[in-house]
Amino acid sequence: THYTLTGLSPQTNYTISVISMNGVSDQDPNINNRTSTIIINTSSDTSACVAGEYTSLQDNGECIVCPENSYSPDAGALSCDCLHGYYRAENEGVDTECTTSPTAPLDLEWNDIQSDSISISWSPPSGTGGRTDLYYVITYTNGGITNEINNVTTTHYTLTGLSPQTNYTISVISMNGVSDQDPNIN
16 A cells, blocks of 8 residues: 655655554554654655656665566656556565566376375466465365365375365466465466
């Protein structure tokens, strides 16, 4: 999430705090544990940066070229937006390149079927989306009941506790640190 402060005075120090709130936050004695604070100075001349650059407040107002897969359409930008279909993880700053979700895993196959288990394996996706935090989600469904196994980091898995003589539909989805922002992941 983001918010743009307007009407700030030049050559002025500001302390900006953001507090995470919910419906009962005013009764919470630990509310300061959910507060993030930064101090900025508006002495930087952000208008010196051209489209395709942003002004880094941490680097004395230097103009920095937008990271890969991002842009700033206007001069004087304080950050660069990700191109359509590219994202930054929540914990990544404006200086981080924008990345995308991985492609589907390859060559899904079963290796061993028992009365109550099945071993499956697959190959990593051909594209990781430009990230190294790859993991998999396995779903298996029978008769409308879907089970999900999250955060699998290997390319093999044994599903156990299955019902004998029952058909299952098994899917493996490649995920990474920005997949939760991608509306095309299913």
